[in-house]
Amino acid sequence: MAIADNRQRIMPMPDDREAARSQRLGYSEAVRLTNPINADLRGEVDDKYQYSSENKDSMVHGWISSDPSVGFWVITPSNEFKSGGPVRQDLTSHAGPTSLAIFVSSHYAGDDIVPRVRNGEYWKKVFGPVFIYLNSASTKSDPKLLWEDAKKQARVEEGSWPYKFPASMDFQKSEQRGSVSGRLLVVDETISVLMRIHYSVRPANNDYVNGSAAFVGLASPGEAGCWQRESKGYQFWVRADVNGNFFIKNVRTGVYNLYAWVPGFIGDYKSSVNITVTSGNHIDLGNLVYNPPRDGPTLWEIGIPDRSAAEFFVPDPYPYYINRLYVNHPDRFRQYGLWERYADLYPDQDLMYTVGVSDYKKDWFYAHVTRKHGQASYQATTWQIKFPLNNVHRNGTYKLRLALASAVLSEIQVRFNNPIVQQPAHFTTGVIGRDNSIARHGIHGLYWLFSIDVDSSWLLEGDNTIFLTQTRSESPFEGVMYDYIRLEAPA
Incomplete structure (x- = not known):
């Protein structure tokens, strides 16, 4: 299977996903191969969501056979008919061998993105065309040559868009x-x-x-x-x-x-x-x-505002759940089970981040998730941001910018210098998100931005603490990924 220059691998067979050859994991799409036909794959995780791509990066994907040397490719010359914009993620290929051209789905977004036509509404839309390309080589040459040829053909098809051949009046030339x-x-x-x-x-x-x-x-x-x-x-x-x-x-x-x-x-x-x-x-x-949202100068910030949690700490995978494709790979977040590593790193106390001392690349976990408690229950978690203020402007309002890269049936409650969860929060997001990016090996889903007015009476001269509580704890996949956090002084 080939998705990108650095995302290519020999894939398991369909039979390898049957109960006799695999162990089902936390959801049906993910299995651990216990007795695969290809013994080299024993012990690896197979999950179709590990091969998702953003729309902007999914121009060509497909399969290569080395004997005979044949390639089968799905080429998408334009994303104009796809939903959700350029960084929306969706499936490409998976065991089967299956190669997909996705037009509409709720993946990495939730039901909000599914089109609904009601009450006599008139609606039509042209999906595609999508180009199916087959290539071959006369000898058992390097199969990656077929991939390079497929990329070249994809550039040709992109340059030919919009196609001239469709007869439909709804497809504009x-x-x-x-x-x-x-x-x-x-x-x-x-x-x-x-x-x-x-x-x-x-x-x-x-x-x-x-x-x-x-x-x-x-x-x-x-x-x-x-x-x-x-x-x-x-x-x-x-x-x-x-x-x-x-x-x-x-x-x-x-x-x-x-x-x-x-x-x-x-x-x-x-x-x-x-x-x-x-x-x-x-x-x-x-x-x-x-004019980006801005009320006053930055007092401190955590992360990079790029709608992704990729800059934060992504842990090493469990050796038991590894996919070798993503070892020493830029997309290290695509390993199965990384959400459970939080409980290993913070078994008793939750994450604490000290502004000016901590490094978000090492000390800020990529996802604010629940903590596993026992065999089948989970606990809500509260993260802390500690920061000093030499003086507090008592006549002004501070602003906390909370940008999320993903949310899965989560609620973030924000408290200033008050760790008591039973008392009302200074701010709550309410229950938000259904993008499932944590379980589906994404580093982002939908983008959320909350701008929170911070009354100066909530702040102290000297040391301060912000408590971020993710209150939902019914599964290991409830949680958020932060994109960026910033505290602004009054204007």
Whole structure:
């Protein structure tokens, strides 16, 4: 199976997943191979969710046979008909050998993303076309040569989009479509040094910085960020260049909002007016300015605002549950059972993070999960953030920015200098999320941003502690992944 340059492996056979050859794990999709036909795979975990990919990275995937040398590939030349935007994850291939072209699913998002048509509503949508490609070699050559050829063909198909051959009137050809361009600038007067270094943020002038590498897209009109739950319409996404310039081509005619988010900054951008794309027309939006949420200067921050928990501590897998593909691999989070490592690392006391002393790469667990207690029960967990304040502005309001990269039937309660869970929390998210990213080996699901007013009376001069309690504890998969946390002083 081949999904990417660094995600290729010999796969188990369908029979290997039967009860006589495997051990079922915490959910039906995951099994441990106890007696596989290929003895080299004995002891490994097989789980189709370990091979998920983001939409933007899932242009080509498939299978290679070495004898005879044949490749079978699913090529998706455009993601315009897929739901949830460029970083939405979904399945690719799994044991079977199965190769998938996913049009609609609730994976890594929940039921909110499933299209619902009610009360006589008129709706139609074109899915695809998807290109099925077979290649071969005359000899038993390196099978990866077939992968390289498939990638080359994928680039050809992408360049041929939109296809000319579909007869349906609902599939618009190139001359029937339009395009949109512009430049995204960001105004954030107190960008941290960390952001400037990590993202090489370039000043455009004294007031703006370039929206470098921003994700910019057109999707159905709605609220800022609604595109990640949208599935009825079409979406067209590109990455801006280092200067924030973007060009979106081959856009179907229709009415859209322009949306964006910029790595290194929290929140979502949305155009102030709807954009109407007509056949053969190009719209230049000029300079667009995004003002990320900001009330005052940063007192401290944890993580990088990139809608992922990948920068935090991802533990080594249990040797008993290993998938060798992800040993010494950038996607080390795709191993089975990592959520249970939290209880190993924190058997009696929960995570405590001290600002200015702790390192989020080593000391902040990638997922705020439950702790296993006994054989079949789980406990709620409370994390602590400790930080000093030399003085407290008693006439101002502080702001806590809490950005989540994933949530699974979770509730985060926030308390300042008050560890007593029985007392009302200063803030609660309520029960949120159904993206299942913890169980499905994702490092993110849907993005959530909470901006919490912090009354100065809650803070102390000297040492302070924020208590983050994940209250739900019915399963090992309830929890959140944090993206980024920031405390701002009053304006």
